[in-house]
Amino acid sequence: MIIIGIDPGTLHLGWGVIRADGTRLVHLEHGVIHTKEPAIPGRLVEIDDALQQVLARHAPGEGAVEALFFAKDPQAAAKLGHARGVAILRLMRAGIEIFEYPPARVKRAVAGRGQADKHQVAMMIQATLALRALPPADAADALAVAVTHARIHRMDVALRTGRVARTR
Amino acid sequence: MIIIGIDPGTLHLGWGVIRADGTRLVHLEHGVIHTKEPAIPGRLVEIDDALQQVLARHAPGEGAVEALFFAKDPQAAAKLGHARGVAILRLMRAGIEIFEYPPARVKRAVAGRGQADKHQVAMMIQATLALRALPPADAADALAVAVTHARIHRMDVALRTGRVARTR
Numbered sequence: 001m002i003i004i005g006i007d008p009g010t011l012h013l014g015w016g017v018i019r020a021d022g023t024r025l026v027h028l029e030h031g032v033i034h035t036k037e038p039a040i041p042g043r044l045v046e047i048d049d050a051l052q053q054v055l056a057r058h059a060p061g062e063g064a065v066e067a068l069f070f071a072k073d074p075q076a077a078a079k080l081g082h083a084r085g086v087a088i089l090r091l092m093r094a095g096i097e098i099f100e101y102p103p104a105r106v107k108r109a110v111a112g113r114g115q116a117d118k119h120q121v122a123m124m125i126q127a128t129l130a131l132r133a134l135p136p137a138d139a140a141d142a143l144a145v146a147v148t149h150a151r152i153h154r155m156d157v158a159l160r161t162g163r164v165a166r167t168r
Numbered sequence: 169m170i171i172i173g174i175d176p177g178t179l180h181l182g183w184g185v186i187r188a189d190g191t192r193l194v195h196l197e198h199g200v201i202h203t204k205e206p207a208i209p210g211r212l213v214e215i216d217d218a219l220q221q222v223l224a225r226h227a228p229g230e231g232a233v234e235a236l237f238f239a240k241d242p243q244a245a246a247k248l249g250h251a252r253g254v255a256i257l258r259l260m261r262a263g264i265e266i267f268e269y270p271p272a273r274v275k276r277a278v279a280g281r282g283q284a285d286k287h288q289v290a291m292m293i294q295a296t297l298a299l300r301a302l303p304p305a306d307a308a309d310a311l312a313v314a315v316t317h318a319r320i321h322r323m324d325v326a327l328r329t330g331r332v333a334r335t336r
Binding site: 040041042044045048068073074075076077078079080081082083084085086088089091092093098 | 209210212216244245246249250251252253254256257
């Protein structure tokens, strides 16, 4: 199964694609969409165009996005919502099933604790996926939510279908 | 020029289409997209599908949306952002130029004062566009931002091109 993770934002949208072969996770590609248009409408078009290209290259079957996180101010939340909405719609249009994970759960899944900082997440992702270089923070967060999905959801599926031993 | 106004929301998205013949405003159609899917991803698809149908029927050339309004809490702002982002992207994809107006400016333009309530806006829109029935609040707000755009922006254009007398 190929999984795309998304870390939404109108200025910088991180994405990461992995393949889950049973319990083995293989890194395929990651990147950050840095928008250049001055206003949000143009940025949404840039995001949508760039995401379409990523989806065309990898044809993921499942998508993982951080659940809405409400510590931010309303203005930041609204802007984030624009990018998140456009990314989710693009994934839906590609027939990709979408899963959401709270930020603390993502940090716990990849770094062992819910309070891990961005650098720790990036380092753990580099180690987990055997990347040569430390990924940029937005792409690391996107890979982290994809890895979380692979570990939590795919493991659940495996447990239900009896494909792996039932150990913690 | 045909103008579509949008009042975004993930549960209820209001829209209204008018034609501006010089300074005369003609009502074409309005409605509210009531989404039925339980989760946001499905609702965004419903909104996008329904908006495409409206755009296909009327082929508007300009779109008007209320500017981001930050009195709401971050959760409400983020959800609104999802619907607003998807609607803006759909309009951009249809080649529609997008204009934003602050809520107080819309109320002032249609009801004469920035503190007008929803019912007053709906009544003024009913009178302005000679509608038989009071439009539902979300559609009235969408028509209101379209009327605001017609009055402010189209009037500016007319003044610049010398098509109307330069009064006040």
